[in-house]
Amino acid sequence: MSRVRLLEYESKQIFHKFRLPLANSILIETLETIDEKLMQFSFPAIIKSQIAIGGRKKAGLIKVSKTREDAKQLCIDFFQREVEGFHVQAILIESLVDIKQEYYASIALDASSRQFYAIASAEGGIDIEEVAKSDPEKIIKLGFNLDRGLSDILCTKIIKFLNLPEEQQENAINFFHTLWDIAYNTEATLVEVNPLVLSANQGLLALDGKMILDEDADFRQPDTKRLQEKKLSELEKIAKDEGFSFVELSGDVGILANGAGLTLALLDVLTDLDLKPANFLDVGGGASKQRVYAALELLFKMKPKGVLINIYGGITRCDIVAEAIIEALRNSKGLPPIVIRLTGTNEKEGVELLKQAGIDAYENVLEAVNKLKDSLEGK
Amino acid sequence: MYISENSKVVVQGITGAQGSFHTKLMKEYGTKIVAGVTPKKGGQVLNGIPVFDTIQEAKDATGCDTSIVFVPARFTYVAVREAIKAQIHMTCIITENVPVFDMLRLVELANKEDVHLIGPNCPGILIPDKIKLGIMPDDMCHYGDVAIISKSGTLSYEITKAIGNAGIGVSAYIGIGGDSIRGTTMVEAAQYYNEDPKTKVIVLIGEIGGSEEEETAAFLKSFGKKPVVGYIAGKSAPKGKRMGHAGAIISGDVGTAEGKIKAFKDAGVHIAETPWDVPHIILKIREEL
Numbered sequence: 001m002s003r004v005r006l007l008e009y010e011s012k013q014i015f016h017k018f019r020l021p022l023a024n025s026i027l028i029e030t031l032e033t034i035d036e037k038l039m040q041f042s043f044p045a046i047i048k049s050q051i052a053i054g055g056r057k058k059a060g061l062i063k064v065s066k067t068r069e070d071a072k073q074l075c076i077d078f079f080q081r082e083v084e085g086f087h088v089q090a091i092l093i094e095s096l097v098d099i100k101q102e103y104y105a106s107i108a109l110d111a112s113s114r115q116f117y118a119i120a121s122a123e124g125g126i127d128i129e130e131v132a133k134s135d136p137e138k139i140i141k142l143g144f145n146l147d148r149g150l151s152d153i154l155c156t157k158i159i160k161f162l163n164l165p166e167e168q169q170e171n172a173i174n175f176f177h178t179l180w181d182i183a184y185n186t187e188a189t190l191v192e193v194n195p196l197v198l199s200a201n202q203g204l205l206a207l208d209g210k211m212i213l214d215e216d217a218d219f220r221q222p223d224t225k226r227l228q229e230k231k232l233s234e235l236e237k238i239a240k241d242e243g244f245s246f247v248e249l250s251g252d253v254g255i256l257a258n259g260a261g262l263t264l265a266l267l268d269v270l271t272d273l274d275l276k277p278a279n280f281l282d283v284g285g286g287a288s289k290q291r292v293y294a295a296l297e298l299l300f301k302m303k304p305k306g307v308l309i310n311i312y313g314g315i316t317r318c319d320i321v322a323e324a325i326i327e328a329l330r331n332s333k334g335l336p337p338i339v340i341r342l343t344g345t346n347e348k349e350g351v352e353l354l355k356q357a358g359i360d361a362y363e364n365v366l367e368a369v370n371k372l373k374d375s376l377e378g379k
Numbered sequence: 380m381y382i383s384e385n386s387k388v389v390v391q392g393i394t395g396a397q398g399s400f401h402t403k404l405m406k407e408y409g410t411k412i413v414a415g416v417t418p419k420k421g422g423q424v425l426n427g428i429p430v431f432d433t434i435q436e437a438k439d440a441t442g443c444d445t446s447i448v449f450v451p452a453r454f455t456y457v458a459v460r461e462a463i464k465a466q467i468h469m470t471c472i473i474t475e476n477v478p479v480f481d482m483l484r485l486v487e488l489a490n491k492e493d494v495h496l497i498g499p500n501c502p503g504i505l506i507p508d509k510i511k512l513g514i515m516p517d518d519m520c521h522y523g524d525v526a527i528i529s530k531s532g533t534l535s536y537e538i539t540k541a542i543g544n545a546g547i548g549v550s551a552y553i554g555i556g557g558d559s560i561r562g563t564t565m566v567e568a569a570q571y572y573n574e575d576p577k578t579k580v581i582v583l584i585g586e587i588g589g590s591e592e593e594e595t596a597a598f599l600k601s602f603g604k605k606p607v608v609g610y611i612a613g614k615s616a617p618k619g620k621r622m623g624h625a626g627a628i629i630s631g632d633v634g635t636a637e638g639k640i641k642a643f644k645d646a647g648v649h650i651a652e653t654p655w656d657v658p659h660i661i662l663k664i665r666e667e668l
Contacts, residue, residue: 109560267615315502
C-alpha cells in the first residue's frame with residue numbers, strides 16, 4: 001500500500017469541491033502570470049508557501065503582506081526556497097480572517113482498531129499527537145465504522161465538547177458531516193483541518209488543511225490521481241512509473257533488494273559495517289525483467305562506488321532477475337564493483353544463467369556483504 | 380493458523396501467470412489443491428486441477444475449505460467477498476496494492492461471517508512438510524516447534540532459512556503482510572501461537588512504521604506463556620523518510636525501531652540485533668528450557 005500526503009492547496013481544492021467553507025484565496029503556480037493574479041486580490045493578505053514540510057510558519061514560509069508589491073517580492077523569494085530537499089510548488093494567497101476562536105478537527109483511520117475516528121479539540125493550531133499525550137482530556141475522539149459512517153449523534157457529541165456558540169452549532173454539525181463525506185468519497189485515510197476557526201463575520205472556516213490519500217485506490221479516483229504525481233523527484237518518478245519503491249539516501253553504496261523488510265535490514269547491516277547506503281530500493285514482489293532492468297539503470301545513474309544486489313525470491317523469480325542483471329551489465333560501461341546475492345525461487349536457473357555470462361553470485365548474504373566491503377576497501 | 384495438511388485448497392486467479400506458477404509449486408510441495416476459480420474460464424482443467432467460474436461451484440464440487448487469492452488488486456474485493464460468503468474457512472490474499480477501503484470492508488465481513496483472512500500483500504502460511512499456502516520458498520526449514528510471525532516477506536525468508544540451517548524446526552511460518560489494514564494482525568497471530576500446543580517458541584519479525592509490534596508487546600506482557608524472540612528492521616532508517624510497507628507516520632516513540640525494541644524488551648522479548656542472531660537466541664533459550 002502506499003499513501004500520498006496532499007499539500008494545503010491540494011487538500012483545499014478538494015474541500016472546495018465538497019463546499020467546506022474556506023477563506024478567499026488565489027493560487028500562484030508560476031511567476032509568469034503573477035501580476036495579473038495579484039491584481040485580482042486585495043491586500044493585506046497572508047502568503048503561504050506550498051511545500052511538503054511541516055512547521056512552515058517557523059521556517060518563515062508563511063508571511064503577511066500589506067501591499068501587492070510586498071506580496072510579489074515574497075512570492076519571488078518563496079519560489080527560490082528549498083528546504084530539506086523540497087521546493088515550493090505553489091503559493092496560496094488568502095484573505096486575512098478576523099479569528100475569534102481556533103479549533104482542531106479531523107477524520108482519521110486508526111489501523112489497529114480498523115475504525116475511523118472523528119477527532120476534535122477546542123484548541124486549534126496544535127500538534128494533535130503531542131496534546132493527545134500531554135493533555136488527553138482536551139481532545140474528543142469518537143470511533144465509527146466505514147459503512148455506518150459519522151452519525152448525527154456523534155457529531156452532536158463533538159459539538160457539545162467544543163462548546164461552540166449556539167448559533168454556530170448547526171453549521172458545525174454540517175462541517176463534520178462534510179469532513180466525513182470528503183474522507184469517504186476520496187478514500188482518504190486522513191482529512192485534517194487545523195485550525196478550524198470561528199471568524200468574526202464569516203462563521204466557521206477551514207484555515208489550513210491536510211489529507212492523506214490511498215494511492216491503491218487511484219484507479220477509481222480519477223480526480224485525486226492527478227494531484228499525486230507532482231510531488232516526486234525525477235528519480236522517484238522513474239521508480240514510480242516502473243513500479244518499484246525508491247528513496248534517495250546520503251551514502252554512496254547502491255542497493256537493490258526485494259521486499260521492504262529485507263531492504264531495511266540490509267541498510268541496518270551495511271550501516272553497522274560502516275558502509276553508507278546511497279538509497280533504499282525495493283523492486284517489489286514478482287518483479288518483471290523490465291522492472292529489475294529499470295531499477296539497475298536508475299541505480300547506475302546515481303554513480304555509487306559499489307552496488308549490492310540482494311534477492312531472496314519468493315514470488316520473485318531468480319532466473320528473471322538474472323536475465324535483467326546480465327542485460328543491464330552488458331549495456332552499461334564504467335560500472336563500480338557489483339556484488340550479487342541470489343537465492344530462493346528458481347535459484348538454480350538464475351545462478352546458472354549468471355555463471356554462463358561470467359558473473360558470480362552468492363547464496364549467503366553475509367558473504368556477499370563482506371565481499372563488497374572488501375572490494376570497496378581495495379582488498 | 381486455521382489450516383492443516385488436510386485443508387482442501389482452491390486457487391482464485393489460477394489461470395494468471397502468478398496463479399498458475401505458484402499453484403504448481405504448492406502442489407509439488409504436497410498441498411491438496413482441489414480447485415481453481417477464474418470467472419468465465421470454468422470447465423478447463425489446469426495441471427489436473429478443475430477450474431470453476433465461482434467459488435460456490437468449486438465448493439459444491441470439491442468441498443474446498445481454504446482459498447489463496449492471486450487476482451489483480453482491483454478485483455480482489457469481489458473475489459474475497461465471494462470466498463467469505465461461501466464460508467471458506469481461511470482465505471489467504473497474496474495480491475498487493477489492494478485499496479484500504481476494500482480491506483476494511485472485507486475484514487468486517489469476515490468477522491461477521493466468522494471466517495479468517497490473512498494478507499493482503501503477504502507471502503502466506505507454511506506448515507513445513509505438511510502444507511504450503513503461499514509463495515514463500517519451500518526449502519527453508521523442516522517441521523518443529525518454533526512459530527515465525529512476520530510483517531515482511533523476504534526478510535522472514537532470510538530468518539527462517541537461518542533457523543532451518545541451524546537445525547531448528549518450525550511449527551508454522553506466518554507472513555501476515557505489510558499493509559496497514561490486514562486480515563490477521565501480529566497480535567492475533569501471536570495470540571493463536573501463544574495457545575498452540577505444538578509451538579514452544581515464537582519469533583516475531585517486525586519493521587518500522589505502525590504500532591503493531593507495540594500492541595503485540597502489550598499483549599505478551601500480560602498474557603505471554605512462551606519465550607519470544609524479536610527482530611525489528613529499520614534501525615538505520617532516517618526519520619521522516621517513507622520506507623517500508625505502510626510508510627506509516629512515525630510519531631513520538633511509536634513506529635520507530637527504538638520504540639518497538641523498547642516495547643519488546645519491556646515485555647521480556649529476546650531481541651536479535653541482526654537477522655542471523657535469531658537462531659542463536661532460540662538455541663540458547665532451548666538450553667534453558
